[in-house]
Amino acid sequence: MPVVGLEWFLVIAAFLFATGVFTILTRKNAVSILMGVELILNAANVNLVAFSRFVKPAATLGPQSVEFPLQGSAAHAVYGQPWIAGNVFAAFVIVLAAAEAAVALGLILGIYRTAGDVDVDEATALKG
Amino acid sequence: MSHGHDDHGHGAPAHGAAGHGHGSAHGHQAHAAPAGLSPGLFVMLGAVALGAWLFKSGVDGHLAVGGRSFDLADLFDSPWPSLTILGLPLLAAFVQAFVGRFLPRRGDWVSTGAVAIGLGISLLMFGRMIGIYDWQFQKVYEIDWIGLFTRGTPDGPDVTTFRIPMGILIDNVTVIMLLVVTLVSTLVHVFSMGYMSDDPRYSRFFAFLSIFTFSMLGLVLCHNVFALYMFWELVGLSSYLLIGFWFEKKSAADAQKKAFLTNRVGDIGMLLGILLLFHFTGQLTYTGIFEGVAQGANGMPLWLLTAAGCLLFCGAIGKSAQFPLHIWLPDAMEGPTPVSALIHAATMVAAGVYLVTRMFPVFTPDALVVVAYFGGFTAIFAATIALCANDIKKVLAYSTVSQLGYMIMGLGASAYTYGFFHLWTHAFFKACLFLGSGSVIHAVHTQDMREMGGLWKKMPITFVAMLVSTLAIAGVPGTSGFASKDGILGDLLYAAQHNRAFWPVVVFGFAGAALTAFYMFRLIFMTFAGEPRVREKFDHAHESPWVMAAPLVVLGALAMTSQYVPFRELVGPPPSAAKKAIALVQGPSAEPAAAAHAGPGEAHAAPSHADPRRPWHDPLEHDKHHAHQLAMILSIAVAAAGIGLSCFTYLVPFISAPKIAAAVPWAHSLLLNKYYVDEFVDELLVAPCLWLARFCARFDLKVVDFCVNAWGYIVLAWAWASGLFDNKVVDGAVNGTADVVQSAGASLSRFQTGRVRTYLAWSLAGVLVLVGGFHIVTNWKHFRSRNVSTAPPGK
Numbered sequence: 027m028p029v030v031g032l033e034w035f036l037v038i039a040a041f042l043f044a045t046g047v048f049t050i051l052t053r054k055n056a057v058s059i060l061m062g063v064e065l066i067l068n069a070a071n072v073n074l075v076a077f078s079r080f081v082k083p084a085a086t087l088g089p090q091s092v093e094f095p096l097q098g099s100a101a102h103a104v105y106g107q108p109w110i111a112g113n114v115f116a117a118f119v120i121v122l123a124a125a126e127a128a129v130a131l132g133l134i135l136g137i138y139r140t141a142g143d144v145d146v147d148e149a150t151a152l153k154g
Numbered sequence: 155m156s157h158g159h160d161d162h163g164h165g166a167p168a169h170g171a172a173g174h175g176h177g178s179a180h181g182h183q184a185h186a187a188p189a190g191l192s193p194g195l196f197v198m199l200g201a202v203a204l205g206a207w208l209f210k211s212g213v214d215g216h217l218a219v220g221g222r223s224f225d226l227a228d229l230f231d232s233p234w235p236s237l238t239i240l241g242l243p244l245l246a247a248f249v250q251a252f253v254g255r256f257l258p259r260r261g262d263w264v265s266t267g268a269v270a271i272g273l274g275i276s277l278l279m280f281g282r283m284i285g286i287y288d289w290q291f292q293k294v295y296e297i298d299w300i301g302l303f304t305r306g307t308p309d310g311p312d313v314t315t316f317r318i319p320m321g322i323l324i325d326n327v328t329v330i331m332l333l334v335v336t337l338v339s340t341l342v343h344v345f346s347m348g349y350m351s352d353d354p355r356y357s358r359f360f361a362f363l364s365i366f367t368f369s370m371l372g373l374v375l376c377h378n379v380f381a382l383y384m385f386w387e388l389v390g391l392s393s394y395l396l397i398g399f400w401f402e403k404k405s406a407a408d409a410q411k412k413a414f415l416t417n418r419v420g421d422i423g424m425l426l427g428i429l430l431l432f433h434f435t436g437q438l439t440y441t442g443i444f445e446g447v448a449q450g451a452n453g454m455p456l457w458l459l460t461a462a463g464c465l466l467f468c469g470a471i472g473k474s475a476q477f478p479l480h481i482w483l484p485d486a487m488e489g490p491t492p493v494s495a496l497i498h499a500a501t502m503v504a505a506g507v508y509l510v511t512r513m514f515p516v517f518t519p520d521a522l523v524v525v526a527y528f529g530g531f532t533a534i535f536a537a538t539i540a541l542c543a544n545d546i547k548k549v550l551a552y553s554t555v556s557q558l559g560y561m562i563m564g565l566g567a568s569a570y571t572y573g574f575f576h577l578w579t580h581a582f583f584k585a586c587l588f589l590g591s592g593s594v595i596h597a598v599h600t601q602d603m604r605e606m607g608g609l610w611k612k613m614p615i616t617f618v619a620m621l622v623s624t625l626a627i628a629g630v631p632g633t634s635g636f637a638s639k640d641g642i643l644g645d646l647l648y649a650a651q652h653n654r655a656f657w658p659v660v661v662f663g664f665a666g667a668a669l670t671a672f673y674m675f676r677l678i679f680m681t682f683a684g685e686p687r688v689r690e691k692f693d694h695a696h697e698s699p700w701v702m703a704a705p706l707v708v709l710g711a712l713a714m715t716s717q718y719v720p721f722r723e724l725v726g727p728p729p730s731a732a733k734k735a736i737a738l739v740q741g742p743s744a745e746p747a748a749a750a751h752a753g754p755g756e757a758h759a760a761p762s763h764a765d766p767r768r769p770w771h772d773p774l775e776h777d778k779h780h781a782h783q784l785a786m787i788l789s790i791a792v793a794a795a796g797i798g799l800s801c802f803t804y805l806v807p808f809i810s811a812p813k814i815a816a817a818v819p820w821a822h823s824l825l826l827n828k829y830y831v832d833e834f835v836d837e838l839l840v841a842p843c844l845w846l847a848r849f850c851a852r853f854d855l856k857v858v859d860f861c862v863n864a865w866g867y868i869v870l871a872w873a874w875a876s877g878l879f880d881n882k883v884v885d886g887a888v889n890g891t892a893d894v895v896q897s898a899g900a901s902l903s904r905f906q907t908g909r910v911r912t913y914l915a916w917s918l919a920g921v922l923v924l925v926g927g928f929h930i931v932t933n934w935k936h937f938r939s940r941n942v943s944t945a946p947p948g949k
Contacts, residue, residue: 050914059910146910153908 035076042069056134056144060127067123071116078112194700202708208274212281229282233295235275236322239332240371242268247364254357265360266343269367273336276329283329284719289726289770294377294441296321318438323377326724327511327574331374334581335501339367341705342496345589348702349492349596359399359490366392370501374508378438379428382509386424386469389502390417396497397489409485416482420472424509427465430458431516444515448730456518463521466513467528474506474558477532481832483555487547491592494547499554499588500581507561507577514570515731519738523655526566530659530666533559535829537669541676542815542825545601546591549677553627554584556666563663564642567649567656568735570727571772572641579634579716583623586709590620593702594681597695603680605691610682612695615703617682619710624678626713628671629793637717639667640789644782648774649739651781656739664792671796679804726770736774 046065053059138144211217217224229235246268254261283291299320305313322328343363350359369388376382391414398410432438434454435446446452447459470476475483486498497503510517510525517525536555543549557580564573593616594609595601610617626635643663650656686692697703727735772778802808815822827833905916930937 047914047918051911051918149910150908153906 032076032080035072035080039069039072039076042066042072054145054147056137056146056149059146060130060134063130064123064127067119067126071119074112074116074119076112078110078115194704198700198704198707205273205277208277209281212278212283213285215282215285217278226278226282229279230286230291230293230324233322235279236324236332236375239272239275239336240322240368240375242272243364243368243371247361247368250357250361250364254361257357260357260360262343262347262356262360265364266340266347268364269336269339269343272367272371273333273340276332276336279324279329280333283326283724287720287724287767287769289326289724289768290729292323292325294321294323294439296377296439318380319378320381321377321439322375323440324375327508328374330574330578330719330725331508332371334504334578335367335370335374338496338500338581338585338709339363339370341585341708342492342589345495345592345702345705346490346492348699349592350490355399359396362392362395362399363493363496366396366497366502370505373505377440379431379440379443380438382512383421383425383428386473386505386509387421389497389505390414390421390473393417393486393497393502396493397486399490399493400488403488405485406488409482409488413482413486416479417472420468420470420479423465423468424470424472427462427468430462430465434458440512443513444728444730447516459516460518460520463513463517464524466516467510467521467525470506470509470525470562471528472506473509474503474562475532475555476506476528476559476562477535478831478835480532480536480555481835484548484551484828487545487551491547491588491595494551495585495588495592498551500585503554503558504561504577504581507558507565507573510562510565511570511574511577514565515728515734519734522566522568522738524566526563526656526659529559529562529564529566530662531559532556533563533666534662534669535559537666537673539825539828540673541669542822543673544603546594546603546606546677546681547588547601549603549673550584550587550591553587553670553674556670557584557627560639560642560663560666563659564645567642567646567659568727568739569642569645569649570731570735571722571725571770572638572645574725575717575721576638576642578719578721579626579638579713582709582716583626583633583635583713586619586623586706586713587627589702589706589709590616590623593698593706596698596702598691599694600688600691603677605688606681606686607684607688608682608686608692609695612692613682613697615697616706619706620682621678622710623713624674628674628797629667629789630797631790632714634713634715634717636789636793640782640786643667643789644778644785645739647785647788648778648781652740653738664788667789668792668796671793672800675797675800676804679800683805720769722772723769726772732773739774 042065046062046067046069049062049065050059053062134144137149141148208217212226212229215226217226243265246265249257249264250261254264257264296319298317300318302316305315343360346359346363350356353359366389369385369392373382373385373389376385394410394414397413398406400406401410431443431447434452435443436452437443437446447454472479483498483503487494489498533556536552536559540549540552540556543552557576561573561576561580564570564576591601593613594606597613597616598606598609600606622633626633629636629639643660646656646660646663650660698706726732799809803811824830907913
């Protein structure tokens with residue numbers, strides 16, 4: 027049975043990212059584009075969490091590599107990997123995505139009220 | 155001192171309320187004849203009595219007031235009496251200048267009171283001087299005034315390398331000068347109350363008089379040459395202000411400028427002399443300079459010391475109106491007559507004599523001979539001009555110049571005592587003559603003696619006072635002028651007998667005495683004797699009010715009595731100069747005799763505990779006896795000759811002056827035109843000065859202005875070029891940048907389509923390029939090596 031490694035997660039994330047980009051580039055509906063953006067954000071989340079789980083922080087953070095104080099202890103066994111920076115980051119991104127969705131939906135609503143439509147190709151008032 | 159009560163009286167017409175009362179009394183009867191018993195007479199007598207009492211108190215050394223006795227023994231132990239005399243007129247000047255107009259009587263009592271209080275203190279000091287009776291009496295009070303170049307020393311206090319002390323020197327000469335100045339000044343103040351009463355600038359006049367009095371007192375009180383020079387210029391300034399007091403008259407305005415500028419010429423010399431002495435001795439005080447000179451003045455060569463003396467004497471030439479700078483004094487008669495009496499007869503012009511007296515130890519024998527020649531020549535030169543003058547004040551002015559010449563000549567011939575004595579006596583009789591002439595002018599409203607005549611009937615008091623003073627100036631025995639002038643001539647004769655250099659001077663002296671007697675009696679006869687020449691002027695004439703007549707009476711009395719002051723015992727040359735003075739008059743060959751004679755003089759210099767009274771004794775007195783006898787006979791003879799000739803010419807028309815004038819027309823016109831000195835100065839000095847001034851003006855207009863304008867044009871051209879550069883190059887660069895940015899923006903703005911998906915596509919492309927590029931760059935070696943490795947198989 028193949029070991030589920032980091033690559034698996036990265037592939038999933040790349041797939042999600044590509045799907046998001048494709049959605050954005052192909053859809054005219056603003057709401058669909060927003061959904062594409064959400065996909066891209068979540069691809070990033072998957073990456074963050076995966077790296078957090080599989081990559082031990084390097085010496086770049088300090089003079090010596092950080093040793094988790096509970097390494098080799100029972101606590102290590104119970105809690106698994108101890109580095110949670112990526113997870114925290116992912117949580118931030120989720121919150122950010124929620125806020126972004128609220129702002130974006132507000133904008134879309136505004137566009138809709140102005141133009142009577144949510145077709146982004148028609149909303150070119152900011153062109154140079 | 156039975157003469158004491160005559161010497162000084164009048165003191166105090168304005169001791170506070172008394173002075174005010176005095177003035178008011180005359181306000182009522184400004185034009186009433188003084189005949190009979192008027193309040194003015196009593197005030198005058200009271201003031202004389204008060205003055206005499208003050209003098210007597212000074213001699214006794216204590217002042218008894220209402221049962222209490224104030225000790226005056228330490229009158230000189232404090233500078234405050236002198237400083238009071240000095241300060242009050244200054245205070246009065248400020249009061250007069252700012253609020254004088256609003257005071258009762260326009261404030262004349264402020265100035266008069268200030269100087270009268272000074273006179274009171276001066277009388278006390280004068281009496282005290284006679285009470286002390288010490289010819290070497292001297293007190294110095296000084297403070298550090300200016301300190302420059304102060305440096306700290308490594309371990310010690312700061313050291314100031316240049317100090318100017320300020321202080322006062324009180325000795326017999328100072329005390330006498332104080333009395334002369336305050337006495338004449340007080341009388342002139344009182345006289346001015348009448349003479350100037352109609353003037354719209356009455357209080358300003360008194361302010362100026364006060365400034366002058368302050369300056370003159372400062373001049374005689376200060377103890378260093380720096381302050382001397384300062385006050386010297388201040389008296390020059392006050393003289394300037396007072397000569398031009400009626401500045402509406404162009405002649406007055408011109409005269410004041412002439413006086414000031416002429417004095418400046420002399421003052422420059424004086425300043426140079428002071429600087430020379432300071433350079434070599436490093437001292438500014440009199441005593442310091444004298445000590446320095448006596449010790450050789452740090453190698454100052456003798457000829458330079460002579461030059462310094464001559465330069466100092468230049469100041470005296472200017473201020474005391476000696477030839478060739480005498481020209482300002484006759485013109486100065488444009489000022490009000492009381493001013494002429496105070497400044498241009500009695501006090502300020504005596505400053506030059508005072509200067510020579512004070513600096514006597516500095517003058518070398520050679521310098522003294524120069525001094526004597528200038529004085530002697532001036533004495534006869536001015537006397538001849540006075541022969542033909544018809545303006546009463548001009549006659550007196552030239553007479554003043556001549557008499558100052560006598561003083562200077564006396565000092566030059568080592569007649570130190572008599573030279574200064576003549577200053578003293580001359581101050582009174584000449585002030586009397588001037589005030590008398592003022593009284594006459596006030597009465598007849600003309601200064602031309604040819605329009606007067608017979609006035610003695612109308613103005614008896616003025617006549618008698620002027621006659622007495624004329625007797626004094628002519629040198630009639632029994633008068634003060636005889637005592638002093640005869641003393642000068644006697645010393646001169648003695649000097650001439652021993653030192654041939656003085657022969658011309660002594661001839662000038664005796665000839666001048668004869669001329670003086672002649673022209674002064676000519677003045678008296680033309681003014682007072684004979685029949686009135688202009689009837690209506692004579693009819694309007696009247697005796698002056700008491701406020702003007704009283705000073706005349708007092709001064710006339712002084713003209714007869716001031717010789718009784720013990721001058722010969724109290725004023726002598728400083729001990730350091732005694733040997734030089736003897737050597738000068740005895741000639742260089744008489745050194746041993748001089749040394750022998752210097753003995754007694756020096757013995758007197760030593761303090762004697764047995765007798766505190768130390769009179770001065772001329773070591774040559776015995777030798778001079780015969781010379782003085784001869785001089786007395788001669789001077790009486792020349793005075794009698796002059797008076798007699800004058801009588802036969804003007805009183806009894808035995809000799810006709812016009813015929814003599816017609817016989818020698820060239821001489822007459824020479825004298826009438828004052829030897830053409832003014833014209834000479836105009837042509838030789840003023841004209842070149844004007845020429846130089848015009849040349850400078852033209853130089854200024856043409857050359858300097860051309861340079862300035864040319865520079866202006868250069869700057870203009872430069873500015874034009876700079877502006878061009880700014881407009882074209884700098885602005886071009888700025889605008890070019892803006893244009894480039896604008897066109898770049900315009901072309902780049904096409905990317906801003908406004909389509910979100912386009913942007914995203916571009917970003918994606920950018921990311922791909924970046925990532926791809928990064929990959930290629932980081933693996934460049936790998937790419938190359940692959941290329942290299944693939945190359946050979948292709949070969």
